[in-house]
Amino acid sequence: MVAAGVAALGAGAKAAVIGPAIGPCCYEVGDEVATLFDADLTVERKLDLWSAAERALRGAGVETVERVDLCTRCHPELFFSHRRSGRARGVQGVLGAVA
Numbered sequence: 001m002v003a004a005g006v007a008a009l010g011a012g013a014k015a016a017v018i019g020p021a022i023g024p025c026c027y028e029v030g031d032e033v034a035t036l037f038d039a040d041l042t043v044e045r046k047l048d049l050w051s052a053a054e055r056a057l058r059g060a061g062v063e064t065v066e067r068v069d070l071c072t073r074c075h076p077e078l079f080f081s082h083r084r085s086g087r088a089r090g091v092q093g094v095l096g097a098v099a
């Protein structure tokens with residue numbers, strides 16, 4: 001999905017920001033999920049989704065990647081979290097463009 005999104009942007013320098021998401025502190029996964037990612041991204045059953053996203057972006061040719069590194073589960077005062085609240089939660093999203 002990341003590679004397809006980057007390819008859709010066409011030629012030219014690209015930059016990305018990895019926004020708030022569940023962090024490696026809280027994202028416990030089973031083997032069926034962990035095996036979808038490089039082995040070093042899962043430590044003690046916790047997946048580092050932030051680094052997985054950065055790796056995918058850089059692999060797709062994005063030169064500049066900034067990371068917020070804020071865990072949505074650890075910061076209930078700032079974000080919704082499916083892992084914390086279950087289905088009864090809100091959503092957050094960001095749209096951006098540089099002209």
Ligand SMILES: [Zn+2]
Binds near residue numbers: 022024026071072
């Ligand atoms: Zn956390």
